[in-house]
Amino acid sequence: MRPLSVTIVGWWLVVTSLFGVYSSATMHANPQVVHLLSSSPVPLQAQEIFGVINGFALAFCGVAVLKGVSWARLAFLSWSFVGFIFGIFAIGFLLSALFSGVAVGVIMFFLSRPKANEWFGWR
Numbered sequence: 001m002r003p004l005s006v007t008i009v010g011w012w013l014v015v016t017s018l019f020g021v022y023s024s025a026t027m028h029a030n031p032q033v034v035h036l037l038s039s040s041p042v043p044l045q046a047q048e049i050f051g052v053i054n055g056f057a058l059a060f061c062g063v064a065v066l067k068g069v070s071w072a073r074l075a076f077l078s079w080s081f082v083g084f085i086f087g088i089f090a091i092g093f094l095l096s097a098l099f100s101g102v103a104v105g106v107i108m109f110f111l112s113r114p115k116a117n118e119w120f121g122w123r
Contacts, residue, residue, distance in 0.1 A: 003115040006065060009107055013062025013076070017055045024051025042090040050090070054083050065111065068119050073111050080104045 027033045027048055037044055057079045064072035080100070088097055110116065 002066070002068065002119055003113070005110040005113060006068075006116050006119055009110050010062045010066035013065065013107075014059050017057075017059035017062060019055075021052050021055030021059070024048050024055060027051070037091075040090050040092070042086075047090050050086055054079070054086075058083075068121065070121050073108070073120065076111070077104070077108060 025048065027037070028044060034044060037047060040047065058076070061072055061076040061079060064075065084097060084100055084104075087100065111120075
């Protein structure tokens, strides 16, 4: 049986990532966002594309977590690192990067508990 913490993390990844896809795909329509991101060294269109890809990749990781796929945690951690690095270059807000790092750490904590290890087939 899947642990409750894994269920919560998996669904959280799926739902929030799909909201992120919508947010990224529509950011060009929000003048405040366009103004805020106009000073970024990364063009807005590239940020939109990466945001959509990032959202779908993390949602895919969430589904894999829910299914107990053994590589799901590594995929989540790896893709989160890619997003972290892109965020540093695109936005440059260290506070945002710190928050992302803490969030990934909390998620990995719950995905690495003994019951989670059993769910992912690590005995």
